[in-house]
Amino acid sequence: MGSIAFPAPVLPGKEAMPAEIGARLTGHPGLQGFLANGGLSLVRVYQMTTPMGDVVTTYQEADSIERSFQNQVDDPSDVAQQLRDHIKGTHGIDIGAQPPPSAEQYLEFSVPGSSRHPGIAFSAPIQPGKTDLLRALGRETAGPRSAEWEANNRENGVNLHRAYIISTPMGDFTSVYFEAPDPTEANRRFAANASDFAAYFKSQVADALGIDFNEPLPPITTVFEAVRASD
Incomplete structure (x- = not known):
């Protein structure tokens, strides 16, 4: 089992979008299929406001991190398409046009x-x-x-x-x-x-x-969580 956490800055004016897509996908009937196809067992997404703007951090665990990212690019499902559209519109990232984060x-x-x-x-x-x-x-x-x-x-x-x-x-x-x-x-x-x-x-x-960790972190919001159902 592999794991990864990675950042995605939120474009100005798009700060409400991570929570909106999170709420939309949480009850989506295709979510479990998307997780299974990508070998994802856990996905948690968090949003924090910083002096440079909002930043979303995604943490995920998967059978293969490489496979999970490739599935997000290739999967024709509605869940995957909504995610691709969201990532491009909210973060300005076309995940099919660049390598995944390493x-x-x-x-x-x-x-x-x-x-x-x-x-x-x-x-x-x-x-x-x-x-x-x-x-x-x-x-x-x-x-x-x-x-x-x-x-x-x-x-x-x-x-x-x-x-x-x-x-x-x-x-x-x-x-x-x-x-x-x-x-x-x-x-x-x-x-x-x-x-x-x-x-x-x-x-x-x-x-x-350049951060003083003697002070607690600013508020961090959980905007999405998904756990793959047991087989």
């Missing part, structure tokens, strides 16, 4: 055997020349500081935490996704956490992204 995952944490919980995802541009800082952070959290990384997530109430580097024509971005019984409270705990590891972690991402 992600380099640099953070991973999950509680073995944990049930799924609500999530939050957000994206931010990486400061020029700072992408390797995030790669180094990933190596630290997977290696010498893995125990601290695990403890920090558990202290904050997080049971799944993943982050990706996405290369775009506008430069590198990071997209971050995490799950918790209460994601807003988990983010508040992360911002308030003053442990040595939390201070180290927040200083690294602040250097890479």
